[in-house]
Amino acid sequence: MDENELIDMCLKQNPRAQKTLFDKYAPKMFSVSLRYMKNTELAEDVLQEGFVKVFLKLKEFKREGSFEGWIRRIIVNTSLDAIRKNAKTKFDQPIDDVSYKLEYKDTASSSLETQDLLNLVKNMPAGYRVVFNMFAIEGYSHKEIAEKLNVTENTSKSQYLRARAYLRDRLEKLE
Numbered sequence: 001m002d003e004n005e006l007i008d009m010c011l012k013q014n015p016r017a018q019k020t021l022f023d024k025y026a027p028k029m030f031s032v033s034l035r036y037m038k039n040t041e042l043a044e045d046v047l048q049e050g051f052v053k054v055f056l057k058l059k060e061f062k063r064e065g066s067f068e069g070w071i072r073r074i075i076v077n078t079s080l081d082a083i084r085k086n087a088k089t090k091f092d093q094p095i096d097d098v099s100y101k102l103e104y105k106d107t108a109s110s111s112l113e114t115q116d117l118l119n120l121v122k123n124m125p126a127g128y129r130v131v132f133n134m135f136a137i138e139g140y141s142h143k144e145i146a147e148k149l150n151v152t153e154n155t156s157k158s159q160y161l162r163a164r165a166y167l168r169d170r171l172e173k174l175e
Contacts, residue, residue: 003067010058022051025068029075035121035133036079050078076138080148083130120170128163135160 001009001020009017026047033046053074061070121129130149134140135156140148142156149156 004063007058007061007063007067010055018055021054025071026051028068029071032072032075033079035118035137036076036083036130038122038126042082046075046079046082049082050075053078072138076134077148080130083126084149086126116174120167124163124166127159128166131156131159132163132167136163 001017006017006021006024010021029050030043030047033050034040034043037043037046050071054071057074061067121132124132131145134145134148135142142153142160145151145156146153
């Protein structure tokens with residue numbers, strides 16, 4: 001069954017097709033939600049809630065562009081919604097000069113595993129992690145991030161610079 005047939009079957013509320021769609025995309029989308037959320041349980045919650053939205057909004061998919069990309073956007077937005085609900089997440093930190101921490105050093109270990117890097121990102125403070133994921137991984141502009149998170153562009157830029165400095169510091173400590 002190709003992707004269009006799978007979508008058509010899901011639109012007809014076919015449970016087997018819905019399970020097939022979930023099984024096909026859930027592993028990748030879980031890794032997306034895990035990059036935003038602090039732990040596995042929260043990432044699983046976001047994944048479930050995100051797929052509920054996928055099935056509810058499936059009729060809105062225009063079949064222009066990537067279906068996986070459309071699902072990814074829903075998962076990212078669901079992750080952001082969950083973060084906004086958490087009152088502990090603070091983005092309103094003052095901007096300071098962190099560029100001194102961002103000097104390039106060719107000392108990063110080439111043996112660093114992908115999982116190690118993902119763990120570093122997962123353990124970042126929430127504000128850093130969200131902006132880093134949105135800018136560096138998802139490709140949002142600082143203007144888009146500012147709009148989605150209801151912060152200023154400068155706050156987004158500052159959080160991204162802080163995230164980079166955080167990663168650089170942790171990477172140097174691993175060596």
